[in-house]
Structure formats: structure tokens, C-alpha cells
Amino acid sequence: MEEPNRIDPSLPTDALRQQIEVVCDRMEQDYANGFYSKLSVVRNWSKHNPELAGKIARPSAYRWYLRRELFKLARRGAELSVSRSRPRVDLSSPTLLELIDETEFDLTRKKVFLFGPERSELSIARLEHYTGTKAEDFQRYVLLTNYQMHMEAFAAQFPDSVTGNRADVQMPALHHRENENRGISIVNIGVGPSNAKNLTDHLAVLRPDAMLMVGHCAGVRNHQEIGDFVLASGYMRGDHLLDAALPPSVPITPSFLLNRALAHALDEAKFPYRIGAVYTTGDRNWELSIKQTLEHLRASRSIAVDMESATVAANGFRYRVPSATLLCVSDKPLHGQPKLPSGAKAFYNDTKQQHIAIAAAAIESIKGQFPNGLPNSDIRAPEESLMEGLDSTPDEDTE
Missing domain, CATH: 3.40.50.1580 (Nucleoside phosphorylase domain)
Structure with missing residues (x-):
């Protein structure tokens, strides 16, 4: 089992951005090797959801977004780590539609990323x-x-x-x-x-x-x-x-x-x-x-x-x-x-x-x-995905 890549929120700005680049490279490598990446987030300030995790697919398609959002979370003091998750799902799989069905999906439930990896x-x-x-x-x-x-x-x-x-x-x-x-x-x-x-x-x-x-x-x-x-x-x-x-x-x-x-x-x-x-x-x-x-x-x-x-x-x-x-x-x-x-x-x-x-x-x-x-x-609803909220601050957390 490969060791996770961690982001140290205490690093100076330039070093933090460099560490985020390494993490983004890791996610792209996982994807190229046939796996989703698991992004784990620990927010000690949250009373209701201090630990959350989500899976990321095709990170190169929105790497700019991952850079920005990971930097924001780290600057707020979140502990972030990325590890290899489960194998990617074949888009021709007969189970795909069940995995991406949004009929009962709560778009406002607290999660790391708004969409699951198969939907992405x-x-x-x-x-x-x-x-x-x-x-x-x-x-x-x-x-x-x-x-x-x-x-x-x-x-x-x-x-x-x-x-x-x-x-x-x-x-x-x-x-x-x-x-x-x-x-x-x-x-x-x-x-x-x-x-x-x-x-x-x-x-x-x-x-x-x-x-x-x-x-x-x-x-x-x-x-x-x-x-x-x-x-x-x-x-x-x-x-x-x-x-x-x-x-x-x-x-x-x-x-x-x-x-x-x-x-x-x-x-x-x-x-x-x-x-x-x-x-x-x-x-x-x-x-x-x-x-x-x-x-x-x-x-x-x-x-x-x-x-x-x-x-x-x-x-x-x-x-x-x-x-x-x-x-x-x-x-x-x-x-x-x-x-x-x-x-x-x-x-x-x-x-x-x-x-x-x-x-x-x-x-x-x-x-x-x-x-x-x-x-x-x-x-945005009161409970939202972490990787958004461009004008939020820690004391607004209702999660």
C-alpha cells in the first residue's frame, strides 16, 4: 500500500503551493494507473463533520480548481492527504448508471467534491x-x-x-x-x-x-x-x-x-x-x-x-x-x-x-x-461541498 501524500498547512506560501503541485501530480499518476484518488480532509474547527473524504477522477481536467481549493483549505488550517483509492469504473459497465443516478442524490449533503468520480x-x-x-x-x-x-x-x-x-x-x-x-x-x-x-x-x-x-x-x-x-x-x-x-x-x-x-x-x-x-x-x-x-x-x-x-x-x-x-x-x-x-x-x-x-x-x-x-x-446551501465557498470563513462553519 502506497503512503499518502500529505499537505502541511503550516508551510510558507511558496512551499505550500509546491506541495500542492506534488499532490496534484500524485492524483494524475493514480488516474493514469487506473485508480481514483482519495482526498481526505480533517478540519479541527468543524463541530459536526471534522473528517471527510472523497474520490477524485480525471484531475487534470480541473487541476487549476484543485490547486485553488486545496490551497484555500490548507490556509484555513485543514489537514489534507491524498492516497490511492479503488480502481476506475469502466464507462461501458452495466452498473455505471446505478452509480451516477442523481434521483435520490442530495446535492446539499456535506462532501468533499460535489460529484462522484463516475459522474465526473x-x-x-x-x-x-x-x-x-x-x-x-x-x-x-x-x-x-x-x-x-x-x-x-x-x-x-x-x-x-x-x-x-x-x-x-x-x-x-x-x-x-x-x-x-x-x-x-x-x-x-x-x-x-x-x-x-x-x-x-x-x-x-x-x-x-x-x-x-x-x-x-x-x-x-x-x-x-x-x-x-x-x-x-x-x-x-x-x-x-x-x-x-x-x-x-x-x-x-x-x-x-x-x-x-x-x-x-x-x-x-x-x-x-x-x-x-x-x-x-x-x-x-x-x-x-x-x-x-x-x-x-x-x-x-x-x-x-x-x-x-x-x-x-x-x-x-x-x-x-x-x-x-x-x-x-x-x-x-x-x-x-x-x-x-x-x-x-x-x-x-x-x-x-x-x-x-x-x-x-x-x-x-x-x-x-x-x-x-x-x-x-x-x-450555496447551509451544508455544502468543501471545495467551494470562495467568500467563507471558519466561523461561518455549520457543518
Whole structure:
């Protein structure tokens, strides 16, 4: 039996970081040799859960995150050690689905890592399959779109972006890489709430600092114009896709810090925008059954209709990933301005670069203000996984 690698919390900063690198190397070596790693944490200050342990899979995919979180725990005085755990599970095993079934899984129960190793393995494999890119290339800040033109605008703004070597992927991705994965990724998730859930289910395993939906919407207010931006202040979950996993009565709001950065970027650029609720539907042709939709729009005071934003936000809430929504009004069907080919091309050409530029500017602002990650206490339950809680302190411990 191999001896565990230990992290000494009393070490000076540079020595501590070096020791964490050795531990991360150990986890990657365990994984390469066909095993999960066991991370054990002892927190003498915790009255209820002083000792916890969890298993880590594919550590190279989120090594930046492990570095950051292990350093934070050590600086708080936690005793940390890593040892070899059980053999990795074959993803083709008939028992896999039983191991990752989240039906009865309590996402708020105290644990080291939010996801089990099998769930991490499967999600990373699917993420790489859908996007055609390595999980290690994903950055901390992720833009989600459903338009190829936004991918082109991103590539124009970040010409050094890397992508996969397959042209036939379902959800193409580009990654503007920076040290410690502090760059920006963009994924074309396609249209609809099912695609939004699919991608964010798997993306959450990589623990990004933020997800930002950049798409188009139908404007429903008189004083909105084609090309105006919409900044979501809340959501009407008309898609119902996650109702079983997250009751509709649970309030879902975007990250205040992300919204503040987006609003500042819009103000600086002097682009017109409106703040309000976004109604997300699962019906691409919602205009064809307008009566019920109108009732929902009036009741929720929604200012726009789309097909992904509420789903992304709801999954961000479930998996503790801060999110926000920046949409652009592409049509106004309630005002005799449906989306038609004649006007769509000009609109797309006029807005695509602006849209990506605003999103990127907001993210750069966030990175400057919060270099160690975006605080997420507003989407955390009283009992949470250890490797989070960017703005927590020891005396807040309720575990």
C-alpha cells in the first residue's frame, strides 16, 4: 500500500503551493494507473463533520480548481492527504448508471467534491464528445450561444483560440486559453432547453467560475427595438424541463456581480438595454399558441422570450455555478416584427461583434475584481461541498 501524500498547512506560501503541485501530480499518476484518488480532509474547527473524504477522477481536467481549493483549505488550517483509492469504473459497465443516478442524490449533503468520480468521468467524456475539445482546454469563464456567428465573432476577437480537430461535432467550442485556465471558452449549444441542460449538466463537473448565456430573444415591450440588449433580472421557467429536479417555486436569479459587470460594460459602450425577467419556453413556435404565453408574460412581467436562459440559470443554481444572461432582441412578433430572412442578416452582422465584446469586457472586469474566483455564497446551501465557498470563513462553519 502506497503512503499518502500529505499537505502541511503550516508551510510558507511558496512551499505550500509546491506541495500542492506534488499532490496534484500524485492524483494524475493514480488516474493514469487506473485508480481514483482519495482526498481526505480533517478540519479541527468543524463541530459536526471534522473528517471527510472523497474520490477524485480525471484531475487534470480541473487541476487549476484543485490547486485553488486545496490551497484555500490548507490556509484555513485543514489537514489534507491524498492516497490511492479503488480502481476506475469502466464507462461501458452495466452498473455505471446505478452509480451516477442523481434521483435520490442530495446535492446539499456535506462532501468533499460535489460529484462522484463516475459522474465526473462520464460528464468529461461526454463534454469532449459533444465539443470535440479536451476538457483541459475549458476555461473558467464559459459563454454559451446557439449561433455560429457568435463563434465567428469570438474567433475574430480571440484569434489564438483553440478548437477541436473534428468538424462534425454537435456543440463546437473555442477556448481562449490563459494561465491557470483564466481565459474564456465559448460553446455553441444549439437551440432549446434540452441542449442547454445537456451541456450544463456536464460542464458543471469542471467547476467553472461563471456561465454566461449570450443569445437572441423576442422582445415583448413596446419601447424595445431590434438590436437592443436584454439583461435578465430573473426567469420564468416556461420550459418545465427541470421542474422535477428543482421545483418551480424555487427563485432563480442571475449573479448580481455578473449582472453589475455586464450593465457597466453596456453603459460604457452606450448600448441600449433593458433589465427584466426572461421567459424561457420549450416551444420553438410559441407565437402559434399565443393566449397562454401572453398570460405568462403579463404575470411574470417578462420583457423577452428565449429557449435556453432559464434552463442554464436553473442548472447553474443546482450545481453552484454563477450565471447570467445577455440577450439581444432579434424580433418582436407581438408588434408585427417577426424574425424573417430579409431583416435577420443585417441584424446579425450589426450585433454579433458587439455581443461578444460586451460579454468579454464584463468577464475581464470580474477577473480583475475577483482573481480567486467569483463569490457564490448566494447559491450555496447551509451544508455544502468543501471545495467551494470562495467568500467563507471558519466561523461561518455549520457543518
